[in-house]
Amino acid sequence: MYTRGYIVSEGGARTECITFGPLSVLPEFEARGIGSLLVRESLKRAAELGYRAVLIMGNPRYYGRFGFVPASRYGIHLGDGVPEDGAPFFMAKELYPGALESLSGRYELDKYFEVDQEELEEFDKRFPPKTKEVREGQIHRAR
Numbered sequence: 001m002y003t004r005g006y007i008v009s010e011g012g013a014r015t016e017c018i019t020f021g022p023l024s025v026l027p028e029f030e031a032r033g034i035g036s037l038l039v040r041e042s043l044k045r046a047a048e049l050g051y052r053a054v055l056i057m058g059n060p061r062y063y064g065r066f067g068f069v070p071a072s073r074y075g076i077h078l079g080d081g082v083p084e085d086g087a088p089f090f091m092a093k094e095l096y097p098g099a100l101e102s103l104s105g106r107y108e109l110d111k112y113f114e115v116d117q118e119e120l121e122e123f124d125k126r127f128p129p130k131t132k133e134v135r136e137g138q139i140h141r142a143r
């Protein structure tokens with residue numbers, strides 16, 4: 001699933017980009033190229049639709065193969081409260097050459113990602129219990 005986001009410059013100018021994730025493939029179907037196909041096909045369609053760039057949170061070992069590089073290379077960051085060790089996992093990919101060259105600033109995710117923790121806990125109760133983990137690269141904002 002893709003959502004819209006904005007690179008907000010120091011002067012407050014907002015430039016639309018897109019984000020995808022989470023991406024997941026059922027364990028029994030992993031390592032058959034399904035994840036790669038979803039990423040490559042959706043990036044192709046996003047480019048055809050005229051989007052500028054894709055910014056994601058993901059493991060560089062996986063997303064590097066699709067041309068994602070650390071967003072810090074373009075001076076794009078997630079803003080205050082994001083620990084330094086999360087930075088390599090915030091990655092960017094231009095959908096046409098030079099798309100991010102003249103841009104820098106803070107990346108603002110869609111409001112969709114702002115969840116009420118209590119509401120979320122209630123929602124999760126509708127499903128069989130699972131152990132919650134914080135995985136490598138998962139960004140936890142200090143609020």
Ligand SMILES: CC(C)(COP(=O)(O)OP(=O)(O)OC[C@H]1O[C@@H](n2cnc3c(N)ncnc32)[C@H](O)[C@@H]1OP(=O)(O)O)[C@@H](O)C(=O)NCCC(=O)NCCS
Pocket residue numbers: 021022023024025026029030031032033034035036037057058059061062
């Ligand atoms: C990541 C995921 C979507 C990949 O889907 P997939 O269909 O298995 O991927 P592909 O078959 O296209 O590619 C397999 C490759 O991905 C690598 N890979 C899988 N998960 C990885 C991870 N978390 N970190 C680094 N590499 C990973 C495999 O080692 C394999 O590498 P290889 O091609 O060098 O052998 C899938 O493993 C998954 O659902 N993982 C759990 C959810 C998750 O962590 N999602 C990513 C964060 S949003």
